[in-house]
Amino acid sequence: MNVVPLTSNSLEQHWMPFTANRAFKAKPRIITGAKGMYYTTDRGETVLDGSAGLFCVAAGHGRPEIAEAVGRTLNEIDYAPPFQHGHPMSFELSRRLASELPGDLNYLFYTNSGSESVDTALKIALAYHRCRGEGQRQRLIGREGAYHGVNFGGISVAGILNNRKAYGVGLPGVAHMRHTKLPEHEYVRGEPETGAELAEDLARFCQLHGGENIAAVIVEPIAGSIGCLVPPKGYLQRLREICDEHHILLIFDEVICGFGRTGKPFGADAFGVVPDIMTMAKALTNGVVPMGAVAVSDKVYETVTEAAPENAVELFHGYTYSGCPVASAAALATRDIFAQDQLVERAAQMTPTFLDALFSMKDVPVIENIRGYGMIGAMDLATLNGTPGQRGARVIQEFYDAGVMTKMTGDCALVSPPLVAEEGHIDELFTKLRQVLSTH
Numbered sequence: 382m383n384v385v386p387l388t389s390n391s392l393e394q395h396w397m398p399f400t401a402n403r404a405f406k407a408k409p410r411i412i413t414g415a416k417g418m419y420y421t422t423d424r425g426e427t428v429l430d431g432s433a434g435l436f437c438v439a440a441g442h443g444r445p446e447i448a449e450a451v452g453r454t455l456n457e458i459d460y461a462p463p464f465q466h467g468h469p470m471s472f473e474l475s476r477r478l479a480s481e482l483p484g485d486l487n488y489l490f491y492t493n494s495g496s497e498s499v500d501t502a503l504k505i506a507l508a509y510h511r512c513r514g515e516g517q518r519q520r521l522i523g524r525e526g527a528y529h530g531v532n533f534g535g536i537s538v539a540g541i542l543n544n545r546k547a548y549g550v551g552l553p554g555v556a557h558m559r560h561t562k563l564p565e566h567e568y569v570r571g572e573p574e575t576g577a578e579l580a581e582d583l584a585r586f587c588q589l590h591g592g593e594n595i596a597a598v599i600v601e602p603i604a605g606s607i608g609c610l611v612p613p614k615g616y617l618q619r620l621r622e623i624c625d626e627h628h629i630l631l632i633f634d635e636v637i638c639g640f641g642r643t644g645k646p647f648g649a650d651a652f653g654v655v656p657d658i659m660t661m662a663k664a665l666t667n668g669v670v671p672m673g674a675v676a677v678s679d680k681v682y683e684t685v686t687e688a689a690p691e692n693a694v695e696l697f698h699g700y701t702y703s704g705c706p707v708a709s710a711a712a713l714a715t716r717d718i719f720a721q722d723q724l725v726e727r728a729a730q731m732t733p734t735f736l737d738a739l740f741s742m743k744d745v746p747v748i749e750n751i752r753g754y755g756m757i758g759a760m761d762l763a764t765l766n767g768t769p770g771q772r773g774a775r776v777i778q779e780f781y782d783a784g785v786m787t788k789m790t791g792d793c794a795l796v797s798p799p800l801v802a803e804e805g806h807i808d809e810l811f812t813k814l815r816q817v818l819s820t821h
């Protein structure tokens with residue numbers, strides 16, 4: 382048996398992330414296996430994966446190609462220091478990713494997570510402006526409702542109250558644009574027609590703070606964790622224009638949107654806007670090994686590297702495991718699967734079926750709103766007893782008992798199945814979701 386049996390006599394010592402620890406330990410949900418579209422539990426039951434884990438298992442669980450590449454790599458090269466040394470796989474991965482990324486996002490910096498990718502992107506933006514003699518550009522612009530991971534830079538530019546309120550004042554000089562969730566956006570499939578004018582918040586910040594003091598603006602093309610807020614038509618284009626006008630770097634956080642989730646290779650492709658910097662993680666290794674990446678444009682890379690004297694380190698930043706062999710191998714094997722299985726094309730083909738099924742939930746009374754784009758969607762559930770999150774917590778258990786999993790944030794159910802999902806899986810997914818939600 383490959384999976385470690387649950388032999389521990391205690392669940393107590395593991396302080397679990399983003400988890401109601403006391404409730405979980407009183408009634409644990411333990412997953413002991415995963416294959417294809419399904420998990421198996423310690424109760425021997427199967428659970429359909431309706432969220433690709435945490436949006437990372439795009440190619441489905443237990444892909445032998447990745448396991449084989451990881452195993453082979455561990456036997457050949459367990460570790461190589463990434464500072465001042467290298468190994469072939471991270472270079473090959475960079476070549477592959479650069480060929481797939483839009484525009485001239487041709488340089489890749491590796492991290493171990495989406496959170497680290499975000500903080501890396503913000504640091505690169507500051508360093509870039511300093512290198513071009515505009516070190517006064519220290520302001521960073523984020524957005525209300527955004528999720529950019531959990532590190533200090535990320536929570537400073539992000540806008541989800543619970544992820545910020547316990548952790549002090551964050552980075553100085555950050556301003557937040559409004560989110561794009563408008564009251565008239567009811568059951569909108571795809572991009573909303575209204576709301577592009579919200580991009581003018583960035584123009585207002587340029588007026589208020591001086592555009593020449595702003596280093597970068599960071600947005601998720603589709604704001605994922607807050608509940609799949611699809612950008613209004615023209616919104617990202619307008620952000621791009623304002624950034625260009627003021628020489629502000631545009632960062633897309635594609636930790637969720639990247640790698641086919643939108644039915645295109647990246648969110649940037651889906652919405653036709655190319656950022657200067659892009660963050661990635663999650664599906665980069667199909668969730669198998671932690672890895673994140675930051676892609677930057679020629680201009681950003683060349684400016685930073687050329688500003689340093691010859692033989693000098695250009696960017697004082699990096700992680701012990703940046704692009705480590707096993708993660709690079711997993712990512713390369715994942716790129717092969719994407720090509721062989723044509724996962725992006727598959728996502729595009731499955732999108733109408735997925736969105737039809739998602740929006741067919743409209744008649745379920747507890748659902749108050751639905752949004753969706755590509756292979757990601759969200760259903761807002763009515764608040765229970767006036768306390769946000771109560772219904773969501775209940776639903777997690779009920780979904781699990783019914784043999785289905787989605788990602789709940791508060792009272793919003795995010796649905797984003799692996800891109801290998803077939804029509805039967807989509808049908809099963811929404812049948813089970815309906816079965817549970819209809820009882821509310």
Ligand SMILES: Cc1ncc(COP(=O)(O)O)c(C=O)c1O
Nearest residue numbers: 494495496528529530634636637
């Ligand atoms: C848009 C976005 N950025 C960053 C992150 C953080 O990624 P990680 O949990 O790998 O640190 C996430 C995670 O969900 C995300 O959705």
